[in-house]
Amino acid sequence: MLTYILLGIAGIALLYGIVIYNGLVNLKHNVSKSWSNIDVLLRQRHEELPKLVETCKQYMQFEREALERVMAARTGAHVARQKGDVVGVGKSEGMMRAALGSIQATVEAYPELKANQSIQTLLSRVTALENAISDRREFYNESVNNNNVRIEQFPDIVIARLLAFRPAELLEFTADELQDPNFKALFNS
Numbered sequence: 087m088l089t090y091i092l093l094g095i096a097g098i099a100l101l102y103g104i105v106i107y108n109g110l111v112n113l114k115h116n117v118s119k120s121w122s123n124i125d126v127l128l129r130q131r132h133e134e135l136p137k138l139v140e141t142c143k144q145y146m147q148f149e150r151e152a153l154e155r156v157m158a159a160r161t162g163a164h165v166a167r168q169k170g171d172v173v174g175v176g177k178s179e180g181m182m183r184a185a186l187g188s189i190q191a192t193v194e195a196y197p198e199l200k201a202n203q204s205i206q207t208l209l210s211r212v213t214a215l216e217n218a219i220s221d222r223r224e225f226y227n228e229s230v231n232n233n234n235v236r237i238e239q240f241p242d243i244v245i246a247r248l249l250a251f252r253p254a255e256l257l258e259f260t261a262d263e264l265q266d267p268n269f270k271a272l273f274n275s
Contacts, residue, residue: 106242113232116232124219127215128219131174135160156182156189172255176257227256232271233254248249
């Protein structure tokens with residue numbers, strides 16, 4: 087009788103371990119999936135930026151610095167994405183957002199740019215992608231938080247450590263990067 091009780095307890099423990107493992111795998115894949123969603127949007131935005139820059143170059147020969155900052159930030163974000171460096175992506179994306187704000191301020195300052203339909207279409211596309219990235223970033227960070235909390239809770243921590251589950255990094259931006267660009271300051275610079 088004792089043998090059956092011990093076998094029953096071992097069976098229940100094994101099933102419980104399997105349930106925990108499956109839950110951890112699900113969370114890990116949610117983090118990967120949510121990062122993939124952000125990555126798709128970042129790629130789309132990065133494909134739109136050269137078009138925007140090229141169109142603006144036709145009108146803004148003397149505003150090269152703003153265009154160069156966008157392209158440098160784009161390159162930095164691409165390199166960070168290739169390395170899987172979430173913190174680097176966050177920094178580069180923040181720099182890109184500020185540079186895009188500078189371009190938007192320049193467009194506002196020049197009526198011929200503001201009236202150009204190509205530039206307006208590209209700016210609205212980039213803005214829509216910015217909003218989508220922001221939404222996906224929130225989902226990604228929620229997935230990361232769920233994963234990180236779960237792998238630190240008992241008894242999940244036992245399985246997580248045994249099977250080398252690792253915490254994921256949040257995609258964070260600084261407070262300055264989250265603020266809307268100060269267009270008045272950009273015009274006065």
